[in-house]
Amino acid sequence: xxxxxxxxxxxxxxxxxxxxxxxxxxxxxxxxxxxxxxxxxxxxxxxxxxxxxxxxxxxxxxxxxxxxxxxxxxxxxxxxxxxxxxxxxxxxxxxxxxxxxxxxxxxxxxxxxxxxxxxxxxxxxxxxxxxxxxxxxxxxxxxxxxxxxxxxxxxxxxxxxxxxxxxxxxxxxxxxxxxxxxxxxxxxxxxxxxxxxxxxxxxxxxxxxxxx
Amino acid sequence: xxxxxxxxxxxxxxxxxxxxxxxxxxxxxxxxxxxxxxxxxxxxxxxxxxxxxxxxxxxxxxxxxxxxxxxxxxxxxxxxxxxxxxxxxxxxxxxxxxxxxxxxxxxxxxxxxxxxxxxxxxxxxxxxxxxxxxxxxxxxxxxxxxxxxxxxxxxxxxxxxxxxxxxxxxxxxxxxxxxxxxxxxxxxxxxxxxxxxxxxxxxxxxxxxxxx
Numbered sequence: 001x002x003x004x005x006x007x008x009x010x011x012x013x014x015x016x017x018x019x020x021x022x023x024x025x026x027x028x029x030x031x032x033x034x035x036x037x038x039x040x041x042x043x044x045x046x047x048x049x050x051x052x053x054x055x056x057x058x059x060x061x062x063x064x065x066x067x068x069x070x071x072x073x074x075x076x077x078x079x080x081x082x083x084x085x086x087x088x089x090x091x092x093x094x095x096x097x098x099x100x101x102x103x104x105x106x107x108x109x110x111x112x113x114x115x116x117x118x119x120x121x122x123x124x125x126x127x128x129x130x131x132x133x134x135x136x137x138x139x140x141x142x143x144x145x146x147x148x149x150x151x152x153x154x155x156x157x158x159x160x161x162x163x164x165x166x167x168x169x170x171x172x173x174x175x176x177x178x179x180x181x182x183x184x185x186x187x188x189x190x191x192x193x194x195x196x197x198x199x200x201x202x203x204x205x206x207x208x209x210x211x212x
Numbered sequence: 213x214x215x216x217x218x219x220x221x222x223x224x225x226x227x228x229x230x231x232x233x234x235x236x237x238x239x240x241x242x243x244x245x246x247x248x249x250x251x252x253x254x255x256x257x258x259x260x261x262x263x264x265x266x267x268x269x270x271x272x273x274x275x276x277x278x279x280x281x282x283x284x285x286x287x288x289x290x291x292x293x294x295x296x297x298x299x300x301x302x303x304x305x306x307x308x309x310x311x312x313x314x315x316x317x318x319x320x321x322x323x324x325x326x327x328x329x330x331x332x333x334x335x336x337x338x339x340x341x342x343x344x345x346x347x348x349x350x351x352x353x354x355x356x357x358x359x360x361x362x363x364x365x366x367x368x369x370x371x372x373x374x375x376x377x378x379x380x381x382x383x384x385x386x387x388x389x390x391x392x393x394x395x396x397x398x399x400x401x402x403x404x405x406x407x408x409x410x411x412x413x414x415x416x417x418x419x420x421x422x423x424x
Contacts, residue, residue: 048359049310049352060299064313067305074298086286087272093279097312098261101276105317114344119331132326140261147260 001026002056004043006033007208010104011065012053013169016208018069020199021160022078026055030210033109066100069162081161092156092163095144099166103137106130107173130177138174141167142184149186153193160194168194172205213238214268216255218245219420222316223277224265225381228420230281232411233372234290238267242422245321278312281374293373304368304375307356311378315349318342319385342389350386353379354396361398365405372406380406384417 003019003026005012019026031037031052038050047054047061055062055071062068073081082089105111107130116126145155155163171191174181181188194200205211215231215238217224231238243249243264250262259266259273267274267283274280285293294301317323319342328338357367367375383403386393393400406412417423 048355051352058299060303062299062302062306064306064309066313067302067309070305071298071302074301086283087270087274089286090274090279090283091272093282094274094276097276097278100309101278101313101317105313106323111318115331118341119327119333121331129330140263143260 002029003027004029004031004046004052004054004056006031006052007205007211009033009052010108010169010173011100013172013203013205014065014165015053015055015068016203017165017168017200018072018081020203021081021165022072022076024072024076024078028209030208032210034212066096066162066166069165073162079159079161081165083156083161088156092161095141095155095163096166098137098140098144099170102140103134103170104173106133107177127177130173131179134170134174134177134179135183138170138179138181138184138187142187145186145190153190155190160197160199164190164194164200167191168200214241215239216241216243216258216264216266216268218243218264219417219423221245221264222320222381222385223312225384225415225417226277226377227265227267227280228415229377229380229412230284230293232415233293233377234284234288236284236288236290240421242420244422246424278308278374278378281377285374291371291373293377295368295373300368304373307353307367307375308378310349310352310356311382314352315346315382316385318345319389339389342385343391346382346386346389346391347395350382350391350393350396350399353382354399357398357402365402367402372409372411376402376406376412379403380412 031043037043038052044050046056047063051063053065055068062071069081082092112126112130115121115129148156152158154160155167167187168191171181171187217227243255249255250264256262258268259275263275265277265280267280274283281293294304324338324342327333327341360368364370366372367379379399380403383393383399
């Protein structure tokens with residue numbers, strides 16, 4: 001199993017947590033997004049879309065972090081990252097998708113660059129854009145997490161799973177854009193519980209071999 | 213089963229196709245996004261996030277279209293919307309997520325309104341923004357679909373499934389924003405095959421009881 005990622009990429013960060021929770025150590029191939037290595041012929045030969053993260057396994061190349069994590073959960077032993085019950089699984093996926101479909105796509109590098117270049121925004125203007133969408137999404141996440149607070153330490157119970165895997169990298173991004181997360185006390189509690197676990201701590205961008 | 217949606221909402225459209233492919237007819241409750249009915253107390257009591265679509269089933273409220281569709285596939289008989297094989301399932305989910313995580317979030321109403329209000333863009337400027345991101349995403353979809361062309365009539369085989377369920381509403385949006393889809397010949401073939409099926413044709417926004 002070979003994993004193509006980048007230390008700061010949120011979706012790579014999600015996959016690293018999932019690997020750690022499953023106790024899997026894929027070979028890591030760093031792809032430097034800042035140097036446009038995802039557009040190099042060598043990587044495009046593996047993944048013609050030039051997207052990170054990618055997981056190469058038995059000749060197939062899997063992409064999109066949520067699809068990779070569901071594949072891991074379906075094929076690899078260890079801690080279950082999604083609940084067995086179909087209704088609970090739908091609720092966990094919905095939480096993950098608030099982050100993956102409603103927050104993260106609006107604050108990634110290509111979108112921030114477009115806002116700067118086309119709408120005459122400086123770094124601070126682009127950061128305002130990012131903070132706006134992160135705040136809107138985390139407000140929804142906080143409301144959901146607060147309703148489930150009696151059910152456990154993590155977002156949906158006493159074991160970490162897909163919801164937490166998406167939440168922790170998104171809170172890291174919130175910090176990076178200077179968003180005050182004091183408005184999300186339940187999310188901060190969950191974060192503290194997650195970051196006490198080596199699976200989450202070891203997946204942090206600052207601890208990766210390609211950190212800059 | 214009670215479905216809360218809006219005729220023009222892409223993610224409601226995805227769910228309608230999935231219901232039809234499964235042969236399910238949930239009770240339909242129209243929520244008019246233009247009149248902000250998703251912010252009314254009656255709907256917020258069901259879904260505190262005020263998001264569409266939502267599916268109420270046995271007292272639980274499921275949200276996020278992809279989570280709803282996976283739940284349907286896991287719990288309801290009829291045509292399988294995702295493949296049995298884990299690797300193929302990961303590829304179908306990745307295709308769906310290119311649309312759900314990389315295209316649709318950038319061209320929905322709240323983002324277009326933000327671009328207009330904050331960056332002094334008129335309707336045409338906001339449409340340029342939408343066309344840019346739809347074109348980027350559909351280019352990736354076309355490349356993937358073209359690689360799978362020998363495997364069947366639809367995006368991933370001889371039966372329609374989750375990939376097609378996401379693709380057809382996205383192509384409807386492409387038309388709505390005036391994007392020329394001639395650059396995506398394989399996607400157009402798939403669309404023609406899908407729209408020949410009543411499950412897709414009957415889910416079209418123009419055929420919904422709440423159309424305006």
